[in-house]
Amino acid sequence: MDMTHSVQLAQLAFPDAVPSITMAHYLFVSAAMFVMGLIGFMTRKNMIIMFLCTELMFQAAGLALIAFGRHHLGADGQTFVIFVLCVAAAEAAMALALVVLLFRYRETLSSQAWKELNG
Amino acid sequence: MINTTLLSNLLAFAPDTHAAADHAVTEIGSGPKWILLIVGLPLLSSILSLVYAIIGNKTKLPAWTTVAAAGTAFLCTVAMYMSFDGTPYTVHAFDWIQVHFGEKSMIANFSFYIDTLTIYWMLFVTGLATCIALYASEYMSHDVGTSYCRFFGAFGLFVFSMACLVMGDNFLMLYLGWEGVGLCSYLLIGYFYKKPEAVAAAKKAFIVNRIGDLGLALGIYLIFVHFGTLEYAVLFSDPTLLSYVESAKTGDFSAIPTIAQWIPLLLMIGAFGKSAQFPLYVWLPDAMEGPTPVSALIHAATMVTAGVYLIARTYPLFLASESALPIVAWIGTITALLAATIGMAQFDIKRIMAYSTVSQLGYMFAGLGVLTPTGGAYHVLTHAFFKALLFLCCGAVMHGFAGQLDLRKLSGLRKVKGWGIVFVGMLFGCLNLAGFPLTAGYFSKDTILAEAFVTPGYSMIGWILLITAGLTAYYTFRVFFRVFMGPVEYHPGDELHDHDHDDHGEEAHHDTNEHGDHHSDHFHPHAPGWAINTVLVILTACSIAATGLYFVGGDKDAHTKHYADTMVSASTASYHSNYGKHAFEYYEKDPEHYPVAGVGPRGNIDKALEMPIVGGDPHKMMYYISGVIGVIGIALAWFLHLFGRTNAAECKMDPIARMFGPIPKLAENKWYVDEIYWAILVSPLRIGSHILHWIDKLLVDGLVNLFGLLPRIFAWIIRPSQSGVLQGYAVSMAGGVAILLLVVFVMVMQGGLS
Numbered sequence: 001m002d003m004t005h006s007v008q009l010a011q012l013a014f015p016d017a018v019p020s021i022t023m024a025h026y027l028f029v030s031a032a033m034f035v036m037g038l039i040g041f042m043t044r045k046n047m048i049i050m051f052l053c054t055e056l057m058f059q060a061a062g063l064a065l066i067a068f069g070r071h072h073l074g075a076d077g078q079t080f081v082i083f084v085l086c087v088a089a090a091e092a093a094m095a096l097a098l099v100v101l102l103f104r105y106r107e108t109l110s111s112q113a114w115k116e117l118n119g
Numbered sequence: 120m121i122n123t124t125l126l127s128n129l130l131a132f133a134p135d136t137h138a139a140a141d142h143a144v145t146e147i148g149s150g151p152k153w154i155l156l157i158v159g160l161p162l163l164s165s166i167l168s169l170v171y172a173i174i175g176n177k178t179k180l181p182a183w184t185t186v187a188a189a190g191t192a193f194l195c196t197v198a199m200y201m202s203f204d205g206t207p208y209t210v211h212a213f214d215w216i217q218v219h220f221g222e223k224s225m226i227a228n229f230s231f232y233i234d235t236l237t238i239y240w241m242l243f244v245t246g247l248a249t250c251i252a253l254y255a256s257e258y259m260s261h262d263v264g265t266s267y268c269r270f271f272g273a274f275g276l277f278v279f280s281m282a283c284l285v286m287g288d289n290f291l292m293l294y295l296g297w298e299g300v301g302l303c304s305y306l307l308i309g310y311f312y313k314k315p316e317a318v319a320a321a322k323k324a325f326i327v328n329r330i331g332d333l334g335l336a337l338g339i340y341l342i343f344v345h346f347g348t349l350e351y352a353v354l355f356s357d358p359t360l361l362s363y364v365e366s367a368k369t370g371d372f373s374a375i376p377t378i379a380q381w382i383p384l385l386l387m388i389g390a391f392g393k394s395a396q397f398p399l400y401v402w403l404p405d406a407m408e409g410p411t412p413v414s415a416l417i418h419a420a421t422m423v424t425a426g427v428y429l430i431a432r433t434y435p436l437f438l439a440s441e442s443a444l445p446i447v448a449w450i451g452t453i454t455a456l457l458a459a460t461i462g463m464a465q466f467d468i469k470r471i472m473a474y475s476t477v478s479q480l481g482y483m484f485a486g487l488g489v490l491t492p493t494g495g496a497y498h499v500l501t502h503a504f505f506k507a508l509l510f511l512c513c514g515a516v517m518h519g520f521a522g523q524l525d526l527r528k529l530s531g532l533r534k535v536k537g538w539g540i541v542f543v544g545m546l547f548g549c550l551n552l553a554g555f556p557l558t559a560g561y562f563s564k565d566t567i568l569a570e571a572f573v574t575p576g577y578s579m580i581g582w583i584l585l586i587t588a589g590l591t592a593y594y595t596f597r598v599f600f601r602v603f604m605g606p607v608e609y610h611p612g613d614e615l616h617d618h619d620h621d622d623h624g625e626e627a628h629h630d631t632n633e634h635g636d637h638h639s640d641h642f643h644p645h646a647p648g649w650a651i652n653t654v655l656v657i658l659t660a661c662s663i664a665a666t667g668l669y670f671v672g673g674d675k676d677a678h679t680k681h682y683a684d685t686m687v688s689a690s691t692a693s694y695h696s697n698y699g700k701h702a703f704e705y706y707e708k709d710p711e712h713y714p715v716a717g718v719g720p721r722g723n724i725d726k727a728l729e730m731p732i733v734g735g736d737p738h739k740m741m742y743y744i745s746g747v748i749g750v751i752g753i754a755l756a757w758f759l760h761l762f763g764r765t766n767a768a769e770c771k772m773d774p775i776a777r778m779f780g781p782i783p784k785l786a787e788n789k790w791y792v793d794e795i796y797w798a799i800l801v802s803p804l805r806i807g808s809h810i811l812h813w814i815d816k817l818l819v820d821g822l823v824n825l826f827g828l829l830p831r832i833f834a835w836i837i838r839p840s841q842s843g844v845l846q847g848y849a850v851s852m853a854g855g856v857a858i859l860l861l862v863v864f865v866m867v868m869q870g871g872l873s
Contacts, residue, residue, distance in 0.1 A: 042849050050845075111845045118843030 026067035033060035045110045047099050051092075058088050147352045150208040150233055154199055157192045157241065158212075158231065158282045161248070164188035165275030172268035179263060181271035182256030189252050189278055193245035200238045205689065207234035209288045209352065216291065223347050232288030232351050236690030239496065239683070240285045240428055243503045244421045246661075248278045250654045251420075254511055255412035257650035258518055270310060270410065277303035281421055285428060289349040290339040293429070297335060297393065300422045301328045307417060308409040320405035327402040331392015335429075338385030342436070345378050355435060355691045363439035372441040383436050383443035386429060394426025394480045397454040401793055404461075404473040411514025414469065419476045419510050420503040427483045427499050431492045431692035448488020448571075452580045452587075455481030457790070459590040464786035467524045468513050468598050475552060476506055478591060485584060486567035489574045492692040494566035497668075497683035501559035504662040505551035511658065512545040515651050516602065519644040522612030526598055530767035531607035537646025542603050544655040549599045551662050553592035554749040559665035561746065563683075564588060569741040588745055592752025600761035601770070608767040611642040 011020070037056035044050055062081040069077020099109070106113040168181040211230040218225040231237075252274060259270050280299025287293045301324075309321030339349065348354050366374040390396070395403035406418045417423070430437060430447065437443045455478045462474030479502050486495035516532065517524055533542045551560035568588070571581035647655075672682025679685040687693070759772040776783040785791065840851070 038849075038853055042846050042853060045846075114845070115843030117841075119838035119841030 023067060023071050027064060030060045030064040030067065033057070033063065045112055047102065047109050047111050048096075050111060051095050051099065055088065055092070058084060148206070148208045150210045151202075152210065153195065154210045154231065154233065155212055157195045157199070157245065158279060158286065160188040160192045160195075161185075161275045161278035161282065163275075165272050165279060168268045168272035168275060172265050172272065175265075176268065177264050179256055179260070179267070181268045182252065182259070185252045185271045185275050186249060186256065188275060189245060189249040192278065192282070193242075193249050196238070196241045196245045199233065200242060203233070203235070203238060205235075207232065207352070207690075209233070225343065225349065227289045227291035227349050229292065230288045231286040231292075233286070234690045235686040236428075236431060236496075236692055237286050239500070239686040239690075240424075241282065243500055244281050244285060245278070247416060247420050247503060247507055248274075248281075250657055251412045251416040251507065251511070253650050254415075254514075254654040255410070257648050258412055258514060259410060266310075270307070273303050273306040273310075274413075274416075277307070277417060277422070281425075284425055288351055290342060290351075291349055293432075294335065294339060297332065297389070297425065300417070300425065301325065301332070301393070304328075304406065304413075304417050304422055307413040308406045310410055310413070311408070314408065316405075317408040320402075320408040324402040324406050327399050328392045331389045331399055334385045334388025334392070335390075338382050338389060341378060341382045341385060345376075345382065351432070351691065360435055360439065364435050367438050367441075375439050375441075379436075380440040380443070383430075383433065383440045384446070386433055386436070387443060387447060390426030390429045390484075391450065392426075393429075394423050394484070395454075395477050396426070396450050396480065396484055397457060400454055400458065400477045401796060403477055404470055404789070407467075407469045407473045411469070411510060411517060414473070415507045415510035415514065418473070419506040423476065423480055424483070424499045424503065427480070427487065427495055430484075430487045431496055431687065431690075434487075434492055434692040437487075444488045444490065445576075446488070448485050448577060448580055451481040451484025451486075451488055452583050453481070454478070455485060455587045456583055456590075459587045459594065460786050461789050463590060463594045463597070464783050466526055466787070468526050468602060469510070469517070469524050471526075471594060471598055472506070472509055472513055475509075475591060475595065476502075478587065479506065479552070482564060482567055482584065482587075485571065485580055489567070489571045489577045489580060491566060491570035491574075493679075493684045493687045494563065494570055496687045496692070497566055497681075498560075498563040500668070500683060501551065501563040501662070501665045504658055504665050505548045505560055508544050508655065508658040508662055509548035509552065511651070511655060512541050512548060515541045515647045515655070517612070518651075519646060520609055520611050521642070521644075522614035523610060524612070526601040527768045528610040529602045530605045530609065530764075531603070532609070533603045534607050535609075535644065535646075540652045540655050541647060544659045545599060545603055547659045547662055549595045553595045553753055554588050554745055555592075555753065556742075556746040556749065557666065559662055559669070561749065562666065562669040565741045565745055568745055572741070585745060585748060589748040589752045592749045593756050596753045596756035597760050597772075600756055601767070604761050605764045606766065609642075609644065610767075611644070 034057050037053040037060060040053035040056065041050050044053065062084050065077040065080050065084075067077070069075065069080075102114065103109055164181075164185045164187070167184050171181050171184075209230050209232050211228060213229050215229040216225065216227040252271070255270065255274070259267055262270065277300060280296045280303055282296070283292055284296025284300060287296060305321050305325040308324050309318050311317045342354065343349055346354055346357050346360060348357070354360065360379075363375045363379055366372065372380070388399075392399045403418060403423065407414050409418070437447070458474045458477035458481060462471050462478060465471045465474060479498065483495040483498050483502070486492070486498060513524070516529065519538075520529065523529060532538050547558075551558045554561045554564045568581055568584055571577045571584060668682040670681060672685050673680050674685045679688050759775065760770045762771065764770045788794075
């Protein structure tokens with residue numbers, strides 16, 4: 001079902017709650033998700049959480065792409081998101097494997113345990 | 120006298136040097152290629168010794184290879200001598216340096232110039248090399264293995280270099296050989312490279328020789344600049360040079376340009392360095408740190424005569440300079456006397472032989488200087504045999520007595536079983552060196568002495584050399600009477616190779632210090648084996664046979680008196696008594712050849728004839744005078760060092776030496792020449808080098824390091840940003856993006872984008 005239809009249906013059902021969802025709403029949600037991911041990445045030390053935060057940022061970017069794609073009435077945005085999802089899936093497999101290996105070396109998931117490459 | 124072939128060349132190619140050059144080269148003709156074997160075989164043996172070292176040969180194979188190569192080279196030299204018909208020729212190996220620029224060209228081929236002087240020199244160089252290689256095969260037998268290969272490798276390379284030096288047909292070949300023998304000398308002096316003295320001596324020899332080599336290089340450069348050629352055949356038929364010699368003969372030195380007069384002065388410095396003349400003689404006594412066969416071959420018989428060869432070869436250049444030959448004569452005389460006085464006070468028998476070598480080389484230079492290259496070259500030949508013999512005898516003693524060379528610790532070896540041949544060899548060597556009547560050394564020394572008196576203005580040199588002859592006889596027989604005669608007593612040195620327990624060696628060493636009579640308790644000297652004895656017999660025979668050369672080989676047509684005279688006079692060193700008593704006789708017999716009676720380069724024959732010695736012909740009188748002086752020297756040595764001597768350490772000379780006060784001590788310490796050099800040359804150079812070193816270190820290196828330091832400081836400032844913490848990078852990336860966004864935001868706010 002087309003997204004415009006669902007929005008129209010929602011407006012029909014709850015005219016006050018969903019006054020009119022515009023482009024800005026999508027972008028706001030996307031930006032919020034991205035910033036949450038970023039903050040999480042920068043503040044948390046658990047590598048799995050950090051990895052989840054990057055996933056969050058991926059999805060935020062994907063949401064923005066779809067929103068823009070819809071805005072311009074093209075399929076490019078959605079196509080990109082499909083690619084991003086594929087890459088993210090592959091990357092998730094890799095990253096989790098890496099995390100497991102890193103854990104085996106240091107018996108901890110803290111990213112602070114790995115800082116040999118310093119100046 | 121100028122060689123007649125050269126004179127005809129002069130007439131034929133008078134116009135310009137270039138045309139003369141081309142023509143002369145084609146004129147001189149080339150010889151058979153097998154002559155290259157003389158040069159090639161020693162090089163081959165050297166390379167083979169290297170190969171043996173690489174494959175880890177542990178036999179005496181390198182020695183036999185070298186003996187075979189040197190022996191074949193000697194046979195080739197004899198064949199070359201036999202087939203020589205009196206005309207010089209060249210043998211071309213390959214083109215080496217051929218540079219052409221405009222009218223001039225610099226040609227220095229790898230080819231060899233064969234004339235009588237070359238043959239004369241090569242005969243004893245290759246002959247002695249063969250003998251001494253055979254001797255060394257036994258002498259070096261303690262080192263069989265890699266060191267043995269190294270020794271014979273350098274030995275072969277030396278013979279190759281010496282052959283290049285003597286046989287090369289141009290000055291660059293001479294220079295190549297000159298540096299080659301210097302290198303081999305360095306390698307062989309430093310053969311025992313674990314001994315600090317040997318390493319220091321090797322460096323000293325090399326560095327002192329560098330000073331001389333600078334002179335030689337500059338001299339060769341000037342020859343090329345002035346005469347436009349480096350080839351002997353072209354140079355010595357060069358009309359310019361021949362005209363200089365003609366001017367010199369009439370005493371008109373103002374007609375010769377100064378630059379040409381500088382050439383011999385520079386070449387002479389090279390000769391002084393290589394032939395250990397004052398003031399560059401200091402390296403030779405130290406060079407005795409090398410193995411004795413090396414001392415015998417390189418530092419007594421062959422390499423050190425290279426300077427004499429150089430001057431003999433370039434004799435026309437020396438004649439063309441007003442001051443060159445007098446300087447050569449005086450330096451030779453000073454060296455002869457100085458070295459003889461030092462030799463008198465030494466106790467190390469090898470050092471005494473070293474100083475006597477320096478002294479005898481001084482004689483040779485004096486001979487060249489007083490216009491008798493014949494005398495110089497004849498003394499080279501006789502000296503080569505008897506000095507090699509003396510060194511090899513000393514080496515046999517050193518080998519047999521565990522490195523003992525102190526004449527105060529050896530006595531009466533004549534009576535020790537198995538030392539008979541060494542005793543006889545030493546006796547003949549000493550008789551020759553002392554100038555005992557009718558020995559070869561006596562005749563060759565007389566030739567120089569008599570010519571010194573005959574040549575006007577040089578009688579002072581004659582007297583000094585005569586005194587030196589007496590000193591030589593004394594110190595030579597001092598060694599002989601102390602070491603070989605008298606009561607039997609010997610103390611071994613500190614190199615007990617044969618006794619494999621080291622504590623024994625230490626013990627023996629301490630014993631000798633206590634002057635106790637422990638000489639034969641444990642130590643048994645081992646007498647020389649067949650190789651050493653054979654070589655000693657051959658050399659004794661040669662040094663006796665060299666006497667005969669004074670009486671045979673004279674050529675009536677060429678007005679030469681004996682073999683050496685004939686050989687030298689037919690070469691570029693042609694200058695026999697064109698002047699002096701003989702010239703007068705020749706003038707009477709043959710006015711066509713000698714049109715002007717007795718006019719020589721340095722004066723008039725009449726003056727020479729007015730100065731007879733003791734009212735007679737100088738040559739004949741000199742036989743008696745120098746013979747008597749030699750015998751007096753020997754008698755003095757007998758009285759002071761043998762008569763009534765009861766042990767090795769003390770003799771009649773000791774109280775007499777004390778009467779002279781500090782003089783014997785000064786002479787024993789070599790007149791402190793080394794210390795003076797150290798004070799006035801080496802230390803200032805060292806201090807200067809240290810100053811320059813610090814300038815280099817602080818100023819030059821400082822600037823470079825400063826430029827290297829700047830990036831380091833910058834990096835040091837920004838380096839902490841690379842913390843290695845993952846989140847740190849994330850923060851800086853996010854911060855960067857934030858700043859970028861802020862900038863964009865501010866720009867949008869200010870309406871910049873529209």
